Amino acid sequence: MQLSEQEIISAIRQGDERIFEATFRKYYQSLCNYANSILKEMDEAEEVVQNLFLSIWEKRTDLEISVSLKSYLYRAVHNHCLNRIKHLKIREEYQQYATNFYDSSYESVSQTVMKNELEQKIEEAIRKLPEQCRLIFRMSRFDELKYHEIAKQLELSPKTIENQIGKALKFLRIELAEYLPLIIICGTTLQIVQ
Structure with a gap:
């Protein structure tokens, strides 16, 4: 019907x-x-x-x-x-701005401290995820595997992978909300939580 x-x-x-x-x-x-x-x-x-x-x-x-x-x-x-497209354009403009105003080989002590603190907070937040969700998220964001590749390796459906990534992102956005300005400044870790 x-x-x-x-x-x-x-x-x-x-x-x-x-x-x-x-x-x-x-x-x-x-x-x-x-x-x-x-x-x-x-x-x-x-x-x-x-x-x-x-x-x-x-x-x-x-x-x-x-x-x-x-x-x-x-x-x-x-x-x-x-x-x-708008988001990528803004990120690209910021990176261009940062490149023009900072020597890329020079990183101030405060920037290093901020970046290290941010990476530590992100890692802490990721560790709070349930085991399977954490594994799937790491495979997606750190190993850069596509959903279907993760599904095949873990013998799960692509839909399950998609749902787990969605749950992880939702959790991390809430968990790292107060660090959003720092995430934007550091830029490199931004792709992890989008």
Whole structure:
């Protein structure tokens, strides 16, 4: 039996994992291709789409879609891509600014202390994650493995990997909230918590 879009949205809102997964599978590849046409980087595109679906699932009880589901998903991917481009541009401008005003081979004592403190706080926060979540997060952020590579190594589904990364990021953002200005200044560790 075919469900109408409103029935699909309603089912997702009520937490129907089967309908959500079917929706994910139906739109995932075409949304990745669309995001890639904007970002020109398939890994980035996949991450944008995965984060979108993760966000939809996390906020499913408040899900309100007044247009078609397909239109909603494409518009959301479009907006996420533009935000990603803007974010990368800001980071690039800051790095260029920092390079122009600081000798890259020189690092002041206070910068070293701040950076070391930040790295220590990040490591402490990561250690607070549940064991499997911590392992998956480290494989993603430190070993730079893709979700499907992690899933294959740990014999888990890519969806489980995606959920674990989402949980880890949510936890770390909360845990490291007071260090956000320092994370932005240090820049290098920024990619760990995004």
